[in-house]
Amino acid sequence: AQSVTQPDIHITVSEGASLELRCNYSYGATPYLFWYVQSPGQGLQLLLKYFSGDTLVQGIKGFEAEFKRSQSSFNLRKPSVHWSDAAEYFCAVEGGTNAGKSTFGDGTTLTVKP
């Protein structure tokens, strides 16, 4: 069965500092991997996705993520965090070529200090 682990429940960074949110997955084949961001009471906004190919993917709002098969990881990074990045971040794995369900991690809450 597929699963996603986000080890950090809550992360606090200073504005302008770099950010890395961790995501580890378990999936039997080549996964489709996603990062979403969610503001309180709002829907899911897709930041970036990985299907295949280049393991470093660029997303919106200056985010990037790197797929590391050997570590079963898909960590999200941003070189310089802005106050508006404060939100909940979810990593998800999708059942790929068989159009299977998505499984989400528990989420990481990002707080940005001025």
Next chain:
Amino acid sequence: EPEVTQTPSHQVTQMGQEVILRCVPISNHLYFYWYRQILGQKVEFLVSFYNNEISEKSEIFDDQFSVERPDGSNFTLKIRSTKLEDSAMYFCATAGTSGGTYEQYFGPGTRLTVT
């Protein structure tokens, strides 16, 4: 860019009432999903639907829940007799084939409040 839409955006209902949440998928998408997110928790899979039948369902999706495509376009989730614990955000997602991938596109969600 095409998008998944959901109605209503917010539904308030009394315990024991039936609710129907609606989703309009992206045109030519054939795979449909419902997910639920209880406030402060993660997004959980409820059910997937393809070719007019359920492909997979989770333990959450009990006999109180049902899905259908009544008119071949809308995709609905019905909760027959709502409970307080059904209060959550419900997300619809749809997928089609695009270059061999089945990427799911999520709708904006319906917030269901059961009183």
